[in-house]
Amino acid sequence: MLFQGEFNNAIDAKGRASIPAKFRDVLSSVFADERLIVTQNDGGLAAYPVQEWEKVLEKVNAMDASPLKDAINLALISPAIECPFDKQGRIQLTKAQRCYAGLESEIREIVVVGSINKIMIWNRAMHAEMRKQAENLLKTESQALYNLGF
Amino acid sequence: MLFQGEFNNAIDAKGRASIPAKFRDVLSSVFADERLIVTQNDGGLAAYPVQEWEKVLEKVNAMDASPLKDAINLALISPAIECPFDKQGRIQLTKAQRCYAGLESEIREIVVVGSINKIMIWNRAMHAEMRKQAENLLKTESQALYNLGF
DNA sequence: TATAGTTGCCCACAAAGTGTAAAAACGTGT
DNA sequence: ACACGTTTTTACACTTTGTGGGCAACTATA
Numbered sequence: 001m002l003f004q005g006e007f008n009n010a011i012d013a014k015g016r017a018s019i020p021a022k023f024r025d026v027l028s029s030v031f032a033d034e035r036l037i038v039t040q041n042d043g044g045l046a047a048y049p050v051q052e053w054e055k056v057l058e059k060v061n062a063m064d065a066s067p068l069k070d071a072i073n074l075a076l077i078s079p080a081i082e083c084p085f086d087k088q089g090r091i092q093l094t095k096a097q098r099c100y101a102g103l104e105s106e107i108r109e110i111v112v113v114g115s116i117n118k119i120m121i122w123n124r125a126m127h128a129e130m131r132k133q134a135e136n137l138l139k140t141e142s143q144a145l146y147n148l149g150f
Numbered sequence: 151m152l153f154q155g156e157f158n159n160a161i162d163a164k165g166r167a168s169i170p171a172k173f174r175d176v177l178s179s180v181f182a183d184e185r186l187i188v189t190q191n192d193g194g195l196a197a198y199p200v201q202e203w204e205k206v207l208e209k210v211n212a213m214d215a216s217p218l219k220d221a222i223n224l225a226l227i228s229p230a231i232e233c234p235f236d237k238q239g240r241i242q243l244t245k246a247q248r249c250y251a252g253l254e255s256e257i258r259e260i261v262v263v264g265s266i267n268k269i270m271i272w273n274r275a276m277h278a279e280m281r282k283q284a285e286n287l288l289k290t291e292s293q294a295l296y297n298l299g300f
Numbered sequence: 301t302a303t304a305g306t307t308g309c310c311c312a313c314a315a316a317g318t319g320t321a322a323a324a325a326c327g328t329g330t
Numbered sequence: 331a332c333a334c335g336t337t338t339t340t341a342c343a344c345t346t347t348g349t350g351g352g353c354a355a356c357t358a359t360a
Contacts, residue, residue, distance in 0.1 A: 009338070009339090010338080010339065012339075012340075012341095013340090013341095014316070014317060014318080015316085015317080016317090016318090018337085018338055018339075020337085020338095021336075021337055021338090041300065042285075046300075052299065055299055056298060056299040056300060059297075059298045059299060060298055067287060068287060068288075068291055068294065070284070071283075071284035071285075071287045071288055072284075072288070072295075072298070073265075074280060074281060074284045075281050075284040075285050075288060076288075076300065078154070078155075078156065078263050078264065078265055078270075079155060079156045079263075080154060080155065081154050081155030081156075081264075082154075086318075086319075086320095087319080087320080088319095088320090088337090088338080088339090089337080089338085090338090092317070092318080094155065094156075094157065095157070095158050095316080096155070096156040096157055096158045096261070097156075099158060108339095117299070159348075159349095160348080160349070162349065162350065162351090163350080163351090164306085164307080164350095165306095166349095168347085168348055168349075170347090170348095171346075171347060171348090234308095236308065236309070236310095237308095237309070237310075238309095238310095238347090238348075238349080239347080239348080240348090240349090242306095242307070242308080245306095
Protein backbone atom coordinates (compact mmCIF):
# COMPACT_ATOMS: atom_id res chain seq x y z
CA MET A 1 0.00 0.00 0.00
CA LEU A 2 1.88 2.98 -1.21
CA PHE A 3 -0.34 5.89 -2.11
CA GLN A 4 -3.60 5.97 -0.14
CA GLY A 5 -6.31 8.45 0.64
CA GLU A 6 -8.07 11.43 -0.88
CA PHE A 7 -6.97 15.01 -0.48
CA ASN A 8 -8.89 18.13 -1.45
CA ASN A 9 -6.19 20.43 -2.67
CA ALA A 10 -6.08 23.27 -5.16
CA ILE A 11 -4.25 24.38 -8.25
CA ASP A 12 -3.15 28.00 -8.36
CA ALA A 13 -3.84 30.52 -11.09
CA LYS A 14 -0.76 29.38 -12.99
CA GLY A 15 -1.73 25.72 -13.04
CA ARG A 16 0.46 24.37 -10.27
CA ALA A 17 -1.02 21.52 -8.28
CA SER A 18 0.07 20.91 -4.72
CA ILE A 19 0.70 17.26 -4.01
CA PRO A 20 -0.08 16.08 -0.46
CA ALA A 21 2.92 15.90 1.84
CA LYS A 22 2.11 12.27 2.59
CA PHE A 23 2.60 11.36 -1.04
CA ARG A 24 5.83 13.29 -1.24
CA ASP A 25 7.01 11.38 1.81
CA VAL A 26 6.28 8.10 0.06
CA LEU A 27 8.20 9.27 -2.97
CA SER A 28 11.31 10.17 -1.03
CA SER A 29 11.23 7.27 1.42
CA VAL A 30 10.13 4.43 -0.86
CA PHE A 31 11.37 5.57 -4.22
CA ALA A 32 14.17 7.95 -3.21
CA ASP A 33 13.16 9.95 -6.26
CA GLU A 34 10.86 12.94 -6.20
CA ARG A 35 10.07 12.93 -9.89
CA LEU A 36 6.62 12.19 -11.24
CA ILE A 37 5.56 11.22 -14.75
CA VAL A 38 2.12 12.64 -15.38
CA THR A 39 -0.16 11.26 -18.06
CA GLN A 40 -3.82 11.46 -18.97
CA ASN A 41 -6.20 8.68 -18.11
CA ASP A 42 -9.94 8.36 -18.04
CA GLY A 43 -10.69 12.07 -17.78
CA GLY A 44 -8.15 12.74 -15.08
CA LEU A 45 -4.39 12.87 -14.66
CA ALA A 46 -2.32 9.95 -13.42
CA ALA A 47 1.09 10.57 -11.85
CA TYR A 48 3.57 7.71 -11.60
CA PRO A 49 6.91 7.58 -9.83
CA VAL A 50 9.54 7.25 -12.59
CA GLN A 51 10.43 3.77 -11.45
CA GLU A 52 6.83 2.58 -11.78
CA TRP A 53 6.40 4.33 -15.10
CA GLU A 54 9.42 2.59 -16.55
CA LYS A 55 7.98 -0.78 -15.61
CA VAL A 56 4.84 0.14 -17.53
CA LEU A 57 6.84 1.29 -20.54
CA GLU A 58 8.78 -1.95 -20.70
CA LYS A 59 5.63 -4.01 -20.67
CA VAL A 60 4.02 -1.92 -23.38
CA ASN A 61 7.12 -2.06 -25.54
CA ALA A 62 7.13 -5.82 -25.25
CA MET A 63 3.64 -6.03 -26.76
CA ASP A 64 3.17 -7.13 -30.35
CA ALA A 65 1.84 -4.45 -32.66
CA SER A 66 -1.96 -4.25 -32.38
CA PRO A 67 -4.76 -1.72 -32.29
CA LEU A 68 -4.66 -1.93 -28.52
CA LYS A 69 -0.97 -1.08 -28.44
CA ASP A 70 -1.58 1.86 -30.77
CA ALA A 71 -4.39 3.11 -28.58
CA ILE A 72 -2.21 2.85 -25.49
CA ASN A 73 0.54 4.81 -27.16
CA LEU A 74 -1.81 7.47 -28.41
CA ALA A 75 -3.89 7.95 -25.30
CA LEU A 76 -1.55 7.05 -22.46
CA ILE A 77 2.12 7.07 -23.44
CA SER A 78 2.48 10.07 -25.75
CA PRO A 79 0.87 12.58 -23.41
CA ALA A 80 3.13 11.54 -20.53
CA ILE A 81 5.56 14.14 -19.33
CA GLU A 82 7.81 14.58 -16.32
CA CYS A 83 6.57 17.19 -13.88
CA PRO A 84 9.21 18.14 -11.33
CA PHE A 85 8.35 19.50 -7.90
CA ASP A 86 9.06 23.08 -6.92
CA LYS A 87 10.18 24.05 -3.43
CA GLN A 88 6.60 24.21 -2.20
CA GLY A 89 5.78 20.66 -3.20
CA ARG A 90 3.79 21.59 -6.26
CA ILE A 91 4.00 20.31 -9.80
CA GLN A 92 3.41 22.45 -12.84
CA LEU A 93 0.78 21.00 -15.13
CA THR A 94 0.80 21.91 -18.80
CA LYS A 95 -2.09 23.58 -20.54
CA ALA A 96 -2.88 20.40 -22.41
CA GLN A 97 -3.04 18.42 -19.20
CA ARG A 98 -5.35 20.90 -17.54
CA CYS A 99 -7.46 21.09 -20.63
CA TYR A 100 -7.85 17.33 -20.73
CA ALA A 101 -8.73 17.06 -17.07
CA GLY A 102 -11.28 19.88 -17.12
CA LEU A 103 -9.07 22.21 -15.11
CA GLU A 104 -9.10 25.30 -17.32
CA SER A 105 -9.03 28.90 -16.28
CA GLU A 106 -11.09 29.43 -13.17
CA ILE A 107 -11.27 25.94 -11.80
CA ARG A 108 -9.07 25.58 -8.75
CA GLU A 109 -10.56 22.68 -6.85
CA ILE A 110 -8.99 19.30 -7.37
CA VAL A 111 -8.89 16.04 -5.52
CA VAL A 112 -5.67 14.08 -5.30
CA VAL A 113 -6.25 10.37 -4.83
CA GLY A 114 -3.73 7.70 -3.92
CA SER A 115 -4.14 4.59 -6.01
CA ILE A 116 -1.53 2.00 -4.95
CA ASN A 117 1.35 2.68 -7.32
CA LYS A 118 0.11 5.96 -8.77
CA ILE A 119 -1.49 9.26 -7.85
CA MET A 120 -4.65 10.43 -9.61
CA ILE A 121 -5.62 14.06 -9.97
CA TRP A 122 -9.24 14.95 -10.75
CA ASN A 123 -11.43 17.93 -11.23
CA ARG A 124 -13.18 17.76 -7.86
CA ALA A 125 -16.69 18.12 -9.23
CA MET A 126 -16.03 15.40 -11.78
CA HIS A 127 -14.71 13.12 -9.11
CA ALA A 128 -17.77 13.67 -6.95
CA GLU A 129 -19.95 12.73 -9.90
CA MET A 130 -17.98 9.55 -10.50
CA ARG A 131 -18.25 8.62 -6.87
CA LYS A 132 -22.00 9.11 -6.96
CA GLN A 133 -22.32 6.80 -9.92
CA ALA A 134 -20.13 4.22 -8.23
CA GLU A 135 -22.28 4.35 -5.11
CA ASN A 136 -25.41 3.85 -7.16
CA LEU A 137 -23.92 0.71 -8.58
CA LEU A 138 -22.96 -0.52 -5.13
CA LYS A 139 -26.55 -0.17 -3.94
CA THR A 140 -27.56 -2.85 -6.41
CA GLU A 141 -24.86 -5.18 -5.17
CA SER A 142 -25.34 -5.32 -1.44
CA GLN A 143 -25.03 -9.10 -1.28
CA ALA A 144 -21.70 -9.06 -3.09
CA LEU A 145 -20.46 -6.35 -0.74
CA TYR A 146 -21.57 -8.35 2.29
CA ASN A 147 -19.70 -11.38 1.01
CA LEU A 148 -16.60 -9.28 0.61
CA GLY A 149 -16.85 -8.26 4.24
CA PHE A 150 -18.11 -4.69 3.80
CA MET B 151 12.63 9.43 -23.88
CA LEU B 152 13.27 12.30 -26.21
CA PHE B 153 10.10 14.02 -27.30
CA GLN B 154 7.25 13.61 -24.83
CA GLY B 155 4.00 15.28 -24.04
CA GLU B 156 1.20 17.12 -25.77
CA PHE B 157 1.09 20.85 -26.36
CA ASN B 158 -1.87 22.89 -27.54
CA ASN B 159 -0.30 25.44 -29.82
CA ALA B 160 -1.47 27.35 -32.87
CA ILE B 161 -0.57 28.03 -36.45
CA ASP B 162 -0.90 31.62 -37.53
CA ALA B 163 -2.51 33.02 -40.65
CA LYS B 164 0.68 32.49 -42.58
CA GLY B 165 0.85 28.80 -41.77
CA ARG B 166 3.63 28.96 -39.23
CA ALA B 167 3.47 26.38 -36.47
CA SER B 168 5.14 27.11 -33.16
CA ILE B 169 7.07 24.17 -31.80
CA PRO B 170 7.15 23.89 -28.00
CA ALA B 171 10.30 25.22 -26.35
CA LYS B 172 10.86 21.85 -24.69
CA PHE B 173 11.17 20.18 -28.06
CA ARG B 174 13.52 22.86 -29.35
CA ASP B 175 15.66 22.29 -26.28
CA VAL B 176 15.86 18.59 -27.08
CA LEU B 177 16.86 19.40 -30.63
CA SER B 178 19.71 21.67 -29.64
CA SER B 179 20.93 19.68 -26.64
CA VAL B 180 20.56 16.12 -27.95
CA PHE B 181 20.91 16.59 -31.69
CA ALA B 182 22.86 19.85 -31.81
CA ASP B 183 20.85 20.55 -34.96
CA GLU B 184 17.73 22.65 -35.11
CA ARG B 185 16.51 21.39 -38.47
CA LEU B 186 13.39 19.32 -38.87
CA ILE B 187 12.31 17.14 -41.75
CA VAL B 188 8.53 17.24 -42.00
CA THR B 189 6.54 14.57 -43.77
CA GLN B 190 2.95 13.42 -43.89
CA ASN B 191 1.76 10.43 -41.96
CA ASP B 192 -1.61 9.06 -40.97
CA GLY B 193 -3.52 12.29 -41.44
CA GLY B 194 -1.04 14.43 -39.57
CA LEU B 195 2.47 15.78 -39.99
CA ALA B 196 5.53 14.06 -38.60
CA ALA B 197 8.69 16.06 -37.96
CA TYR B 198 12.02 14.26 -37.57
CA PRO B 199 15.39 15.58 -36.53
CA VAL B 200 17.63 15.22 -39.60
CA GLN B 201 19.70 12.59 -37.87
CA GLU B 202 16.66 10.42 -37.17
CA TRP B 203 15.28 10.96 -40.64
CA GLU B 204 18.50 9.73 -42.19
CA LYS B 205 18.28 6.52 -40.19
CA VAL B 206 14.82 5.99 -41.62
CA LEU B 207 16.02 6.68 -45.15
CA GLU B 208 18.85 4.17 -44.86
CA LYS B 209 16.53 1.44 -43.71
CA VAL B 210 14.08 2.12 -46.51
CA ASN B 211 16.86 2.17 -49.08
CA ALA B 212 18.05 -1.19 -47.84
CA MET B 213 14.69 -2.75 -48.66
CA ASP B 214 14.28 -4.94 -51.70
CA ALA B 215 12.02 -3.48 -54.32
CA SER B 216 8.38 -4.24 -53.54
CA PRO B 217 4.96 -2.64 -53.65
CA LEU B 218 5.44 -1.78 -49.99
CA LYS B 219 8.68 0.02 -50.69
CA ASP B 220 7.02 1.91 -53.53
CA ALA B 221 4.17 2.90 -51.28
CA ILE B 222 6.55 4.11 -48.59
CA ASN B 223 8.42 6.21 -51.09
CA LEU B 224 5.28 7.66 -52.54
CA ALA B 225 3.42 8.40 -49.33
CA LEU B 226 6.11 9.01 -46.75
CA ILE B 227 9.46 9.81 -48.31
CA SER B 228 8.54 11.99 -51.26
CA PRO B 229 6.47 14.56 -49.40
CA ALA B 230 9.21 15.15 -46.83
CA ILE B 231 10.88 18.54 -46.83
CA GLU B 232 13.09 20.42 -44.45
CA CYS B 233 11.33 23.13 -42.47
CA PRO B 234 13.78 25.50 -40.78
CA PHE B 235 12.91 27.44 -37.66
CA ASP B 236 12.47 31.18 -37.61
CA LYS B 237 13.80 33.14 -34.68
CA GLN B 238 10.54 32.75 -32.79
CA GLY B 239 10.76 28.97 -32.78
CA ARG B 240 8.21 28.39 -35.52
CA ILE B 241 8.40 26.33 -38.67
CA GLN B 242 6.79 27.34 -41.91
CA LEU B 243 4.49 24.67 -43.28
CA THR B 244 3.71 24.49 -46.96
CA LYS B 245 0.23 24.68 -48.32
CA ALA B 246 0.39 21.04 -49.32
CA GLN B 247 1.29 20.05 -45.80
CA ARG B 248 -1.48 22.09 -44.26
CA CYS B 249 -3.92 20.77 -46.79
CA TYR B 250 -2.97 17.19 -46.04
CA ALA B 251 -3.26 17.66 -42.29
CA GLY B 252 -6.61 19.46 -42.42
CA LEU B 253 -5.12 22.82 -41.47
CA GLU B 254 -6.49 25.01 -44.22
CA SER B 255 -7.44 28.64 -44.02
CA GLU B 256 -9.18 29.36 -40.76
CA ILE B 257 -8.02 26.47 -38.67
CA ARG B 258 -5.53 27.64 -36.09
CA GLU B 259 -5.66 25.05 -33.35
CA ILE B 260 -3.12 22.29 -33.48
CA VAL B 261 -1.66 19.83 -31.04
CA VAL B 262 2.03 19.05 -31.08
CA VAL B 263 2.76 15.61 -29.69
CA GLY B 264 6.13 14.16 -28.75
CA SER B 265 6.52 10.61 -29.96
CA ILE B 266 9.95 9.37 -28.87
CA ASN B 267 12.15 10.21 -31.87
CA LYS B 268 9.73 12.40 -33.78
CA ILE B 269 7.23 15.19 -33.32
CA MET B 270 3.68 14.83 -34.60
CA ILE B 271 1.48 17.78 -35.54
CA TRP B 272 -2.29 17.31 -35.72
CA ASN B 273 -5.39 19.27 -36.34
CA ARG B 274 -6.52 19.49 -32.73
CA ALA B 275 -10.09 18.44 -33.36
CA MET B 276 -8.89 15.46 -35.36
CA HIS B 277 -6.54 14.45 -32.61
CA ALA B 278 -9.27 14.69 -29.99
CA GLU B 279 -11.40 12.41 -32.13
CA MET B 280 -8.59 9.88 -32.43
CA ARG B 281 -8.04 9.97 -28.71
CA LYS B 282 -11.71 9.40 -28.06
CA GLN B 283 -11.69 6.34 -30.24
CA ALA B 284 -8.55 5.07 -28.56
CA GLU B 285 -10.12 5.56 -25.14
CA ASN B 286 -13.21 3.67 -26.19
CA LEU B 287 -11.02 0.75 -27.12
CA LEU B 288 -9.15 1.00 -23.85
CA LYS B 289 -12.40 0.85 -21.89
CA THR B 290 -13.05 -2.60 -23.28
CA GLU B 291 -9.60 -3.73 -22.24
CA SER B 292 -9.39 -2.75 -18.61
CA GLN B 293 -7.98 -6.08 -17.53
CA ALA B 294 -5.15 -5.82 -20.06
CA LEU B 295 -4.38 -2.28 -18.89
CA TYR B 296 -4.29 -3.44 -15.29
CA ASN B 297 -1.85 -6.18 -16.21
CA LEU B 298 0.39 -3.62 -17.86
CA GLY B 299 0.48 -1.58 -14.66
CA PHE B 300 -1.82 1.29 -15.60
C1' DT C 301 6.92 44.80 -66.31
C1' DA C 302 2.98 44.89 -63.21
C1' DT C 303 0.52 42.06 -59.88
C1' DA C 304 -0.58 39.02 -56.43
C1' DG C 305 0.89 35.65 -53.49
C1' DT C 306 4.49 33.62 -50.66
C1' DT C 307 8.44 33.58 -47.58
C1' DG C 308 11.69 35.22 -44.25
C1' DC C 309 12.92 38.49 -40.80
C1' DC C 310 12.00 41.65 -37.33
C1' DC C 311 9.61 43.79 -33.46
C1' DA C 312 6.12 44.10 -29.89
C1' DC C 313 2.66 42.59 -26.89
C1' DA C 314 0.09 39.29 -24.29
C1' DA C 315 -0.09 34.97 -22.13
C1' DA C 316 1.99 31.56 -19.59
C1' DG C 317 5.48 29.73 -16.54
C1' DT C 318 8.91 30.11 -12.62
C1' DG C 319 10.67 31.46 -8.19
C1' DT C 320 10.27 33.41 -3.71
C1' DA C 321 8.13 35.07 0.27
C1' DA C 322 4.60 35.46 3.46
C1' DA C 323 -0.05 34.56 5.13
C1' DA C 324 -3.66 31.33 6.14
C1' DA C 325 -5.22 26.83 7.27
C1' DC C 326 -4.57 22.54 9.32
C1' DG C 327 -3.26 18.97 12.51
C1' DT C 328 -0.86 17.39 16.61
C1' DG C 329 0.16 17.01 21.22
C1' DT C 330 -0.12 18.93 25.71
C1' DA D 331 -8.61 25.08 24.21
C1' DC D 332 -4.00 26.68 23.15
C1' DA D 333 0.42 26.94 21.08
C1' DC D 334 3.49 25.03 17.78
C1' DG D 335 5.11 23.13 13.65
C1' DT D 336 3.81 21.66 9.26
C1' DT D 337 1.29 22.05 5.05
C1' DT D 338 -1.28 24.51 1.76
C1' DT D 339 -2.69 28.72 -0.39
C1' DT D 340 -2.18 33.41 -1.85
C1' DA D 341 0.38 37.07 -3.64
C1' DC D 342 3.75 39.39 -6.28
C1' DA D 343 7.79 40.13 -9.28
C1' DC D 344 10.31 38.44 -13.01
C1' DT D 345 11.41 35.47 -17.10
C1' DT D 346 10.23 32.84 -20.87
C1' DT D 347 7.27 31.50 -24.51
C1' DG D 348 3.70 32.00 -27.94
C1' DT D 349 1.20 34.82 -31.16
C1' DG D 350 0.14 38.55 -34.26
C1' DG D 351 1.46 42.02 -37.44
C1' DG D 352 4.51 44.94 -40.44
C1' DC D 353 7.70 45.16 -44.00
C1' DA D 354 10.80 43.99 -47.57
C1' DA D 355 12.61 40.47 -50.71
C1' DC D 356 11.56 36.95 -53.71
C1' DT D 357 8.58 33.95 -57.01
C1' DA D 358 5.42 32.89 -60.24
C1' DT D 359 1.94 34.28 -63.40
C1' DA D 360 0.11 36.78 -66.76
